[in-house]
Amino acid sequence: MHVRAALIAALAVAGVSGCSVEAVKPWQKGTLARSEMNIEGAKPETRFDEHIYTSREAAAGGASVGGGGCGCN
Amino acid sequence: MQLKAGRDGDDRNDSAGRAILMAALALPGLIGVAGAAHADSAPEQGSISLNYLDYRDWQPGLDRIKVHTPAIDVLAPVAGVWAVQASLVSDIISGASPRYHTAISGASSMSDHRVAEDVGLTRYFPQGTINAGFAHSGENDYQSRAFSFGGSLSTEDKNTTGHAGIGVSNDTINPVNQVVNDAKKHTLELMLGVTQILTQNDIVQADLGHVIEQGYLSDPYKFLDNRPDERSRNTLLLRWNHHFEGSDGTGRFSYRYYTDTWEIRAHTFAFEYVQPFSQGWTVTPSARYYTQSAASFYFDPDYDPNYGPPVPLGYVFGSVSSPDQRLSAFGAATLGLKVEKAVARDVQISFKFEQYEQRCDWRLFGSGSPGLAPLYARVLQLGIVKTW
Numbered sequence: 001m002h003v004r005a006a007l008i009a010a011l012a013v014a015g016v017s018g019c020s021v022e023a024v025k026p027w028q029k030g031t032l033a034r035s036e037m038n039i040e041g042a043k044p045e046t047r048f049d050e051h052i053y054t055s056r057e058a059a060a061g062g063a064s065v066g067g068g069g070c071g072c073n
Numbered sequence: 074m075q076l077k078a079g080r081d082g083d084d085r086n087d088s089a090g091r092a093i094l095m096a097a098l099a100l101p102g103l104i105g106v107a108g109a110a111h112a113d114s115a116p117e118q119g120s121i122s123l124n125y126l127d128y129r130d131w132q133p134g135l136d137r138i139k140v141h142t143p144a145i146d147v148l149a150p151v152a153g154v155w156a157v158q159a160s161l162v163s164d165i166i167s168g169a170s171p172r173y174h175t176a177i178s179g180a181s182s183m184s185d186h187r188v189a190e191d192v193g194l195t196r197y198f199p200q201g202t203i204n205a206g207f208a209h210s211g212e213n214d215y216q217s218r219a220f221s222f223g224g225s226l227s228t229e230d231k232n233t234t235g236h237a238g239i240g241v242s243n244d245t246i247n248p249v250n251q252v253v254n255d256a257k258k259h260t261l262e263l264m265l266g267v268t269q270i271l272t273q274n275d276i277v278q279a280d281l282g283h284v285i286e287q288g289y290l291s292d293p294y295k296f297l298d299n300r301p302d303e304r305s306r307n308t309l310l311l312r313w314n315h316h317f318e319g320s321d322g323t324g325r326f327s328y329r330y331y332t333d334t335w336e337i338r339a340h341t342f343a344f345e346y347v348q349p350f351s352q353g354w355t356v357t358p359s360a361r362y363y364t365q366s367a368a369s370f371y372f373d374p375d376y377d378p379n380y381g382p383p384v385p386l387g388y389v390f391g392s393v394s395s396p397d398q399r400l401s402a403f404g405a406a407t408l409g410l411k412v413e414k415a416v417a418r419d420v421q422i423s424f425k426f427e428q429y430e431q432r433c434d435w436r437l438f439g440s441g442s443p444g445l446a447p448l449y450a451r452v453l454q455l456g457i458v459k460t461w
Binding site for chain 1: 122124126128130142144146158160162185187189191206208209210212214215217218219220221223230231232238239240241242244246248258260262263264268270271272273274276277278280282284306308309310312314316323325329331333335337339341347355363365368399400405411423425427429431448450452454456
């Protein structure tokens with residue numbers, strides 16, 4: 001049920017974004033190239049923050065795979 | 074006829090402009106960096122970063138955990154089409170942790186040293202990437218090994234990129250109190266997502282994650298912590314970066330919905346605003362709000378008068394249960410401030426401060442768990458990055 005809702009939401013985002021605007025040309029991507037526009041964020045900082053939240057909250061993950069576990073109690 | 078001529082004229086102007094701009098883009102550095110935002114071309118610059126994390130958390134009347142973490146990260150482009158990244162992290166952990174709920178009395182004192190390494194390799198193709206990674210984390214009571222594989226595929230204009238990933242990890246748990254020996258935990262992670270460039274100033278991403286954990290999932294250092302041996306987790310992560318031309322600042326928004334088979338539902342909202350100033354300064358304030366419902370087998374601190382804490386009223390010995398604060402219903406907020414300074418053309422230093430507070434009465438979409446103390450945390454991060 002929730003998976004289906006999540007899937008519909010993701011497809012809606014992809015669908016809306018894919019067809020509602022004019023395509024951005026390669027020479028218009030100067031701003032998008034700036035480090036703060038990187039959608040993933042800075043790795044060491046993101047890793048620290050995710051590690052802290054994983055060890056203090058029940059929810060985790062969502063942004064990447066393969067990080068491995070720890071006994072962070 | 075008139076219309077067609079006009080269109081031809083536009084095309085000519087367009088191609089001339091395009092040729093000049095493409096020539097400009099071909100200047101060293103620009104194309105490689107341009108790809109970085111949506112990660113579809115190899116980095117042209119390598120980097121090495123040193124980071125240091127100082128973390129401590131506490132509740133009223135009890136200093137809990139302190140962690141000091143030095144870390145080193147290296148990213149190196151190879152032959153124009155490969156990127157290798159590696160990191161080494163060392164956690165020095167000490168403090169005390171409640172054995173049930175937020176009970177101060179009898180809190181277990183601990184000290185540990187965790188060392189984690191990971192290495193990843195990415196191959197870049199004109200329309201996509203393939204990557205593989207390995208990660209290891211070791212403590213005296215916990216060992217974890219993880220492998221991951223992934224890839225991405227872009228449309229010809231590189232405005233839409235789909236990506237997928239799979240990860241497996243195998244953990245071995247040997248708690249010092251020996252409540253279990255060589256206990257195993259296996260995790261399978263699947264991820265599917267799409268990144269879309271919307272405008273010159275907007276990029277969005279949607280990721281779906283599915284994780285299956287099997288094996289020993291309890292906390293060996295808590296009393297009456299006996300969790301199911303399987304948990305499936307689903308996440309939907311939405312992210313949006315928007316650049317404000319007026320201020321030259323960038324807003325970074327994210328929302329994550331989380332649900333699992335322990336009946337925990339969680340929402341995470343995060344926002345940060347990156348504002349560059351003159352002379353290489355950048356200031357980034359950030360805020361995060363998180364809320365979760367309790368696991369179905371979490372029990373409140375209503376103790377059996379005959380047995381006393383931590384035994385809950387009506388407890389059936391051996392049943393699935395947990396008094397872990399992390400599985401209760403609560404809300405949490407983080408406020409942060411990061412300051413960065415480019416001290417040379419290729420060297421950047423950063424300092425980040427975050428204050429975290431977790432309270433049961435801050436829960437959204439329902440009432441929080443009763444009878445728990447709030448949890449506070451303070452996080453300091455120092456970093457230096459050199460690119461070459």
